[in-house]
Amino acid sequence: MSSDVCEIKSIRVDIVEEVSNKMSSCDTYKETADLFKLLGDYNRIRIISALKQKEMCVCELSLLLDMSQSSISHQLRILRNKGIVNNRKENKRVFYSLNNPQIYELIKIGENTC
Template sequence: MSSKDICEIKSVRTDLVNEISKNMLSEETLQKTCELFKILGDVNRIRILLALQHSELCVCELSLLLDMSQSSVSHQLRHLRNKNLVKFRKENKQIFYSLVDEEITKLIKKGEKNAN
């Protein structure tokens, strides 16, 4: 850290620091947020989520659409299910996946916007 990165005068606005401290997230919430971003740190999971924003899809449709093996798609869907980002329903011998909440795609779109 350079000397430009630290205060030259030791003056703390205690009231401001206390107010911000009250509004900080708990350690548990911070950990869960970090876990969510780790899940979103995989290109294939992002691709699956973006595909599901258009329609409910089965593993074989996702596999074809994303040019991935069905086992790879299933593996990624398992991670997304564990974080409650996708849900599924069974119809005969097919399992269809959909988003739990559209908010996740808004977050992805925000990331896309900020990446450019």
């Protein structure tokens, strides 16, 4: 018999209820999983890391990250739609900045586990 399965079927209902009351809603877990999927992209992580340092435009990010401007724009659109980055227009240039610095903290935690 496997050592990771209970041998006795006995449920501590009070424990199950206590933990259930402390857990978040299913929607919250789905949104969290979606966020981690979003952060699971190498180029999006690099873009977020760059924007943590300074507000930048697509052409600057393209040069910095050695990516095409269309690829940068695509990734920024995804990040903007999820509220991770902001943009502002100044004349004919569009500048992007990190909307939520806590997102970068998640990345730092990931870096520290490598």
